[in-house]
Amino acid sequence: MLSEKSLHGVIVPIVTPFDQRGNLDINSFQKLVVRLKSSGIHGLVVNGTTGESPTIEDAELEAMIAAARSVLGETPLIVGTGSNNTAATIKKTALAKALGADAALVVTPYYNRPSQQGIIEHFRALAEADLPIILYDIPHRTGVTLELDTVKVIMKMDHIIGLKESTGNIKRLMRLVSTIPKPILCGEDELFFASLCCGGKGGILASANLDTKQFVQVYELFGAGKIDASRERFDQLLPLILFLFSEPNPAPLKWLLAQRRHIRTDRLRLPMTSISSDSAEKGVQLL
Numbered sequence: 291m292l293s294e295k296s297l298h299g300v301i302v303p304i305v306t307p308f309d310q311r312g313n314l315d316i317n318s319f320q321k322l323v324v325r326l327k328s329s330g331i332h333g334l335v336v337n338g339t340t341g342e343s344p345t346i347e348d349a350e351l352e353a354m355i356a357a358a359r360s361v362l363g364e365t366p367l368i369v370g371t372g373s374n375n376t377a378a379t380i381k382k383t384a385l386a387k388a389l390g391a392d393a394a395l396v397v398t399p400y401y402n403r404p405s406q407q408g409i410i411e412h413f414r415a416l417a418e419a420d421l422p423i424i425l426y427d428i429p430h431r432t433g434v435t436l437e438l439d440t441v442k443v444i445m446k447m448d449h450i451i452g453l454k455e456s457t458g459n460i461k462r463l464m465r466l467v468s469t470i471p472k473p474i475l476c477g478e479d480e481l482f483f484a485s486l487c488c489g490g491k492g493g494i495l496a497s498a499n500l501d502t503k504q505f506v507q508v509y510e511l512f513g514a515g516k517i518d519a520s521r522e523r524f525d526q527l528l529p530l531i532l533f534l535f536s537e538p539n540p541a542p543l544k545w546l547l548a549q550r551r552h553i554r555t556d557r558l559r560l561p562m563t564s565i566s567s568d569s570a571e572k573g574v575q576l577l
């Protein structure tokens with residue numbers, strides 16, 4: 291199981307590869323996990339936003355958890371289990387635990403517009419699943435605003451071990467780091483280096499599916515006090531990051547992974563669609 295102490299570094303939310311018909315391509319998935327592990331990642335997230343979690347069936351999730359677990363060894367396995375139904379979230383989190391997950395990444399409940407108290411109770415109820423939880427705050431996707439006081443209450447719960455911060459607000463990040471003693475991870479790839487400078491403990495970064503070793507170097511150079519070298523390495527990654535978020539994630543990422551032959555197709559499941567031809571032209575220049 292993952293603890294506050296071991297939650298840090300470059301954690302990769304892996305894509306879910308599909309074949310031309312849109313079926314799960316478990317062989318490509320397993321090869322991706324092997325490559326990511328050998329690149330030195332500090333954790334893997336299966337079924338995150340980048341893994342197209344809204345479209346993944348339970349049987350597919352089970353197959354991916356089993357495949358990832360068999361490759362990862364001691365490297366932490368985190369599973370995205372969040373939804374806007376508390377009972378369903380508890381059930382999926384308990385399933386993830388039974389299949390060998392070390393922690394769950396749980397997004398704030400979206401769409402049904404719970405009150406701040408409702409959100410607190412949602413996270414409190416997750417204790418029942420008996421798996422460490424990382425709170426995932428991404429308001430531009432969920433439409434849910436988490437007040438700072440709400441974050442503080444949730445982060446005090448014993449089963450909550452960290453926060454994935456995707457608001458993109460550096461002032462807020464600094465407030466969180468100074469008031470919350472648990473690890474805060476960057477979920478806004480462009481701010482990864484800045485977030486380390488503010489006291490963040492690492493990042494859950496879709497971009498790190500590619501050029502993974504360089505992302506790990508940014509983190510390790512920073513940890514070794516080589517701040518300029520870390521920033522220089524991060525600057526080299528910026529064009530990649532900007533391209534990957536020029537259209538909804540993970541479409542550009544899947545396109546690049548397919549171009550580099552890491553996955554067989556850039557197929558997504560509707561309502562997500564492949565990148566436009568304009569973006570593909572920009573991607574070719576980047577390649």
Ligand SMILES: O=C(O)C1=N[C@H](C(=O)O)C[C@H](O)C1
Pocket residue numbers: 303335338339340341431477478479494495496497539540
């Ligand atoms: O899947 C994730 O976890 C991430 N998703 C974010 C998004 O798609 O908005 C980006 C971040 O890199 C990690």
